[in-house]
Amino acid sequence: MAEARTPVWARTRSAGRGPQPSLSVESVVEAAVALADADGLESVSMRRIASELGVGTMSLYRYVETKDDLLDLMIDHVMGEGERPPRGADWRPELRGIALRYRALVLRHPWVLGVSASRPPLGPNVLDNTERMLGAMDGQGIGIDAMARLGWTVMAYVRGFVMSEIAEAETIRRTGVTEDEYRRALGPYLAGVVAEGRHPLLAAFIHDADDYPDPDQVFASGLDRVLDGIAVDLARMQRARAGRRSDVSVTGDSVSTTR
Known part of the structure; x- marks a missing residue:
């Protein structure tokens, strides 16, 4: 059975002896990220x-001990991309900004999605991003577990949406058939489905729906619905918390009166 690894950031690497290194961990990681972006992980x-990089293979192990360490470093590297605007006081635009940034990041580096969703490496950038996500809900009068749950709900939406975008791009690459060509090929078949009259709601959708909905608009609309749901849940938790405080206050007053 494989054993859990100590995170690469928890290990101290000695400089060692010999000539001055010609590379750096950063340059090795950047080269690996470029390869993954171009040709897949x-x-x-x-x-x-x-x-x-124009060096011998064994020389890389001076900078990165294992392939698993390299993958962890790659993920954390890309998680640090993009500017982080100053943190605002309102949780909603803060979570929206986090979601937009994460979507853009994964679309630039599609390979990240499959290797970071369940057990992301806890490097400096991943930790900073997690702190920022939790901070978006800080000060709302809810517990840390609820703060995490609401933040992860947003991230789950982003991952699900981007997964479909990546799958479509991969299908186009693999088949050479664009979405426009695919829709045109389906046209006669769908016309027959509509004519049968067995699926009136589907027929109405085919007739009235936009031919090419803008992915950015669809994403933003779905994100708004998620944030709306969070607002409702947040208000519910705040009311419940206020109710508990009120009960404690009333109980305390009763005790004081009986004395």
Whole structure:
């Protein structure tokens, strides 16, 4: 059975002896990220990275001990991309900004989605992003577990939406058939479905729906619905918390009166 690894950031690497290093951990990670972006994560190997950097394969192990360490470093590297605007006082635009930034990041680096969703490496950038997400709900009068749950709800929506975008892009790449060509090919079949009259609601949708909904608008609309739901849940928790405080106050007054 494989054992859990100590995070790469918890290990101290000695400088060692010998000539001055010609590379850095950062340059190795950047080369690996570029390969993954261009050809997929499966293309990333120590041999391929060494070839891109013009060095021997074994020399890379001076900077990165294992392939797993490299992957962790790659994920944390891309999680640090993009500017983080100053934190605002209102939770809603704060969570919206976090969601928009995360979507843009994953669309630039599609390989990240499959390797960071369940057990993301807890590097400096991942930790900073998590703190920022929790901070969006700080001061709302709810517990830390609720703060985390509401933040993760937003991130789950982003991952689900982007997963479909990445899948569509991969289908186009694999088949060579664009969405426009796919829709045109389906046209005669769908016309027959509408004519049968067995699916009136679906027929109405086919007739009235936008041909090419803008993904950005669809994402923003769905995100608004998620944030609306969070607002309702947040208000409910705040009312419940206020009610508990009121009960404690009343009980305290009763005790004082009986004495």
